Amino acid sequence: MSDSISVQTSTADTYELHFGYDLSAELEHFVQNFGSGKAFLMVDAFVLKHHRTHFEKALKSHFKELHVFEVPRGEQAKNIEVYKQAVDFVLNEGVERGTPLIAIGGGVTGDLSGFVAATVLRGIPLIHIPTTLLAMVDSSIGGKTGINHITGKNLIGSFYQPAAVFADVKYLETLPEKEWVNGLSEVLKYGMIHSPEILEKVKTLIEQNTFVDGKSWLPLIQQSATIKVEIVAEDVLEAGKRAFLNFGHTFAHVIEKAGNYTTYSHGEAVYAGMIAAVHASNSLGANIDLSNLLQFKPLYKLTLDQVDSSAKELVHLMKSDKKVKDEQIQLILLKQISSPYVYKVSETDFVERTWEHTLNIFK
Ligand SMILES: NC(=O)c1ccc[n+]([C@@H]2O[C@H](COP(=O)([O-])OP(=O)(O)OC[C@H]3O[C@@H](n4cnc5c(N)ncnc54)[C@H](O)[C@@H]3O)[C@@H](O)[C@H]2O)c1
Structure with missing residues (x-):
């Protein structure tokens, strides 16, 4: 096959x-x-x-x-x-x-x-x-x-x-379940930025408890990879649209950093980062149901209590990310599911509130 x-x-x-x-x-x-x-x-x-x-x-x-x-x-x-x-x-x-x-x-x-x-x-x-x-x-x-x-x-x-x-x-x-879940965040990301039906498909596979069975994941793996291929093909050297693949990642990099790159896996950080990004999107007028992502929270067994930084300090960490230009934090947000856009922000109160909300969800 x-x-x-x-x-x-x-x-x-x-x-x-x-x-x-x-x-x-x-x-x-x-x-x-x-x-x-x-x-x-x-x-x-x-x-x-x-x-x-x-x-x-x-x-x-x-x-x-x-x-x-x-x-x-x-x-x-x-x-x-x-x-x-x-x-x-x-x-x-x-x-x-x-x-x-x-x-x-x-x-x-x-x-x-x-x-x-x-x-x-x-x-x-x-x-x-x-x-x-x-x-x-x-x-x-x-x-x-x-x-x-x-x-x-x-x-x-x-x-x-x-x-x-x-x-x-x-x-x-x-592959151990922890690593399946780690990779799952990127699959969910494709569902959020491109093809919402992916979220349904993941739900069905999880309900069937099929983490061990790679064959049943094959169509979803191929669909996810194809989305990445399409986005990269339009922007091979990352000058524009490829940035959409960073949905959740600006927040995630800070979580990884705050956990010294050992406490949180990349996938865990991306999962929490996507929740932050949805919250931020909704604060700017979108109306995205957070349960699209929260339904998978039990898989992650994630708390952010090891992030020993205030929301303000997390914003500061964000500004030191290599992707920051002119002190502006670049976020990938959603107008609605499957409709991402780049949002550059220097007004950090709004990002701080997003962090407060996210830390609260993962208490
Ligand atoms: N190049 C890119 O575009 C890109 C994109 C995303 C992430 N990354 C990078 O990818 C890395 C994370 O990748 P990852 O999550 O695959 O981590 P990883 O390569 O560390 O693998 C995770 C764990 O799974 C084990 N493993 C690998 N294959 C296995 C298998 N078949 N069965 C059992 N165990 C297996 C490994 O030994 C390891 O312990 C990060 O360094 C990140 O920066 C790169």
Whole structure:
């Protein structure tokens, strides 16, 4: 069972995004495009341990040598030290311009490996095999790669498009519920900014208690990824419409920061951030039923009591975000569901009230 869509990039190249359960045959077929000498694999440590035979099945028949770099689990792997180790590994093992680098893991592995692929020899072919829900619907699409710096997240990186993406939901069979929920926030985001029926579909899947069954999520994963593809295609280098994908994220970045990037996962922060954004939208005249999002609150088991900052301090943190220009906070708000717009705000009382409301909901 598989399907695919084409993705347009700024350089007029396109790449295929494949979706399905067990994409070994498609992957095996695709890698025939490369010389049969060697391939580099950067693989999330958990995925390496539990899925090695699955991905090797598709790759070993073509490549004579597979050089595997194990990516430590967790956000801390997206740092300059691990990046350096990976670059050393790839260069020491004799990479050539056409040697593919295959990233197998969640967004951490994808962002890190993407940056390695973008920078080694000024760019070697990159293949993404996302293994988390978040990576399938979000991070493997759109070409953002990078690592974190001590002063903030994703501050070192580049836009670098993959040669192909294989979203194989077989990997999701081992994904813990916490990571499903983490990725779910981005799926809900697509429901809020683009296709409201997604919210209904998520509700049905959750009621059927199907977090373990990647196959039943396949249509929703494909729909979500397609929305991202469409938005990115119109704005590859993030000059306009792509900002809509940041719905909830301006608030979320502050929650992540306030929790030292350890207390709250990105998905938890985005969920609370979207609730803040809906509240802010309603304060400006929209009439959006917050229960569209609140119905999923029990899944998140989230309290913001570890955010040890007042609403005023949170506004201050927002102003120090890298996306802030001229002291103006940029929010993505909704006129109504599926109708996002960019709102630049310097009058911070209004944002402060939004924080008060949000902290209250997650007491
Ligand atoms: N490039 C982009 O456009 C973009 C977009 C959104 C997020 N991101 C980045 O993505 C990262 C978050 O990605 P993530 O949520 O996938 O986190 P992650 O890569 O850390 O994966 C989450 C956890 O799931 C485990 N895991 C991965 N696949 C698994 C599987 N199949 N079975 C069981 N466990 C598995 C990992 O070991 C890890 O512990 C952040 O660094 C964020 O900045 C990038």
